Amino acid sequence: MRRHLIAAALGVLFCASGIAQSTAAESSPNFLFIIADDMGCHDCGPYGNQQIRTPHLDRLARQSMTFNRAFTATAMCAPTRQQLYTGVFPVRNGAYPNHSRVKRGTRSLVHHLQELGYRVGLVGKRHFGPTKSFPFEFLTPQLLTEFVTRKADQPFCLVVASNHPHAPWTEGPGDYNGEKLQLPEGFVDTPETRAAYAAYCSEVTAFDDEVGESLELLRQNNLEKDTVVIATSEQGPQFPAGKWTCYEYGLQVALIIRWPQQIQAGSRTDAIVQYVDIAPTVVELAGGTPSKIDTGLMGASDGGRGFDGRSFCEVLRGTTGKHNDWVFGIHTTRGIIAGSDYPIRSIRDGRYKYIRNLNSESTFNNIVTEKDQETFWRSWEREAKQNPMAAKFVSRYLKRPAEELYDLQTDPWEMTNLANSPEQQARIKQMGRRLEAWMQQQGDRGITTEGEATLHRSRKRRKQATADERN
Numbered sequence: 528m529r530r531h532l533i534a535a536a537l538g539v540l541f542c543a544s545g546i547a548q549s550t551a552a553e554s555s556p557n558f559l560f561i562i563a564d565d566m567g568c569h570d571c572g573p574y575g576n577q578q579i580r581t582p583h584l585d586r587l588a589r590q591s592m593t594f595n596r597a598f599t600a601t602a603m604c605a606p607t608r609q610q611l612y613t614g615v616f617p618v619r620n621g622a623y624p625n626h627s628r629v630k631r632g633t634r635s636l637v638h639h640l641q642e643l644g645y646r647v648g649l650v651g652k653r654h655f656g657p658t659k660s661f662p663f664e665f666l667t668p669q670l671l672t673e674f675v676t677r678k679a680d681q682p683f684c685l686v687v688a689s690n691h692p693h694a695p696w697t698e699g700p701g702d703y704n705g706e707k708l709q710l711p712e713g714f715v716d717t718p719e720t721r722a723a724y725a726a727y728c729s730e731v732t733a734f735d736d737e738v739g740e741s742l743e744l745l746r747q748n749n750l751e752k753d754t755v756v757i758a759t760s761e762q763g764p765q766f767p768a769g770k771w772t773c774y775e776y777g778l779q780v781a782l783i784i785r786w787p788q789q790i791q792a793g794s795r796t797d798a799i800v801q802y803v804d805i806a807p808t809v810v811e812l813a814g815g816t817p818s819k820i821d822t823g824l825m826g827a828s829d830g831g832r833g834f835d836g837r838s839f840c841e842v843l844r845g846t847t848g849k850h851n852d853w854v855f856g857i858h859t860t861r862g863i864i865a866g867s868d869y870p871i872r873s874i875r876d877g878r879y880k881y882i883r884n885l886n887s888e889s890t891f892n893n894i895v896t897e898k899d900q901e902t903f904w905r906s907w908e909r910e911a912k913q914n915p916m917a918a919k920f921v922s923r924y925l926k927r928p929a930e931e932l933y934d935l936q937t938d939p940w941e942m943t944n945l946a947n948s949p950e951q952q953a954r955i956k957q958m959g960r961r962l963e964a965w966m967q968q969q970g971d972r973g974i975t976t977e978g979e980a981t982l983h984r985s986r987k988r989r990k991q992a993t994a995d996e997r998n
């Protein structure tokens with residue numbers, strides 16, 4: 528049974544020394560990352576959800592800047608986390624399929640912060656490799672108080688990486704009534720879907736409890752003022768059009784950042800930011816110079832070895848409301864559980880999303896369609912036989928055209944594909960060119976890169992795959 532990550536730590540807080548830890552200078556604040564696991568951006572109060580209880584995130588948002596348009600480039604765990612920690616997109620850093628590892632010699636935020644004098648710890652989910660590229664101090668819940676209070680004159684970065692609300696959806700209060708919940712757009716309304724969604728909502732509340740416990744760790748040690756809190760949802764949940772896709776429910780992330788010294792409480796921004804921007808931002812806040820960072824990886828857009836992302840410190844300070852003009856998406860289906868070969872790429876600007884399905888003749892398979900994890904997918908297939916809307920939702924998950932274009936301003940749930948609309952052809956051409964330029968910079972060869980995906984997985988997973996092939 529999974530436990531709340533840091534509840535155990537709070538039990539010993541009252542025994543800890545009462546010495547205030549507030550000597551970290553403004554130029555080197557502490558960092559606390561609180562990372563959910565497969566949580567939809569809009570499945571919490573700060574993003575307008577009225578039915579899922581997230582009181583701690585609600586309170587945090589009132590003290591923070593909330594990002595209306597933040598994105599990961601992939602909607603699955605290992606590539607998402609590794610782009611977050613490296614500031615480099617998935618193909619260039621090597622960790623693009625799930626259960627993957629970055630290229631040998633890759634340097635991450637852990638190195639960069641250590642070189643700036645920080646101690647860097649992680650408790651909870653890892654999903655990265657090799658360890659040399661992510662030399663965290665690996666902590667248990669019992670060690671967190673000691674970690675944050677260890678040395679008053681040395682700043683820390685602590686990553687609390689939750690397992691909630693990743694499937695299986697078994698934890699949390701368990702008191703959501705599926706029959707009364709409003710389902711997100713694009714869901715087929717069956718009793719099985721409602722039961723699964725209620726279980727998922729319960730896990731979101733379990734994550735929110737961990738947010739509360741993590742913030743309490745700071746409060747009880749008098750570290751709130753000098754600590755930048757970065758709470759984020761990681762990527763969408765394993766419902767169709769969420770995880771494993773390049774749709775908004777997969778790629779858009781909740782991002783809430785608090786720092787009482789420099790960030791206006793209760794503010795929101797429309798600036799478009801992405802996960803690869805977070806490492807350079809943290810480096811800058813920590814007193815480093817992002818443009819001087821060596822990621823250990825060739826192929827930055829200027830030909831060097833720097834980040835793919837850019838610091839958005841100025842957004843945090845409120846001096847600008849703009850950052851990126853567009854963000855990118857990539858999905859690798861080869862190698863995921865029950866996966867087919869179905870590479871997806873996407874580009875999004877402030878209003879439109881353009882998607883390319885590079886092997887659209889194939890059918891998209893995964894753990895949902897083949898194994899019916901969380902047991903709702905068969906009910907969708909059943910409903911699709913008699914309900915045209917259900918048939919549409921099922922078929923758009925399994926089979927999609929080579930190109931898709933959505934106007935997110937009028938169609939936020941990406942239901943109406945405009946790719947064949949004559950008046951959109953110039954836009955498609957322009958976005959397509961930008962997407963191709965990005966792929967080229969990344970060393971992304973599309974279907975060929977998909978074909979090489981399993982070579983980028985961890986040794987354990989490769990061994991397992993070889994065994995599966997033998998059996």
Ligand SMILES: [Ca+2]
Nearest residue numbers: 564565603604
């Ligand atoms: Ca995840």
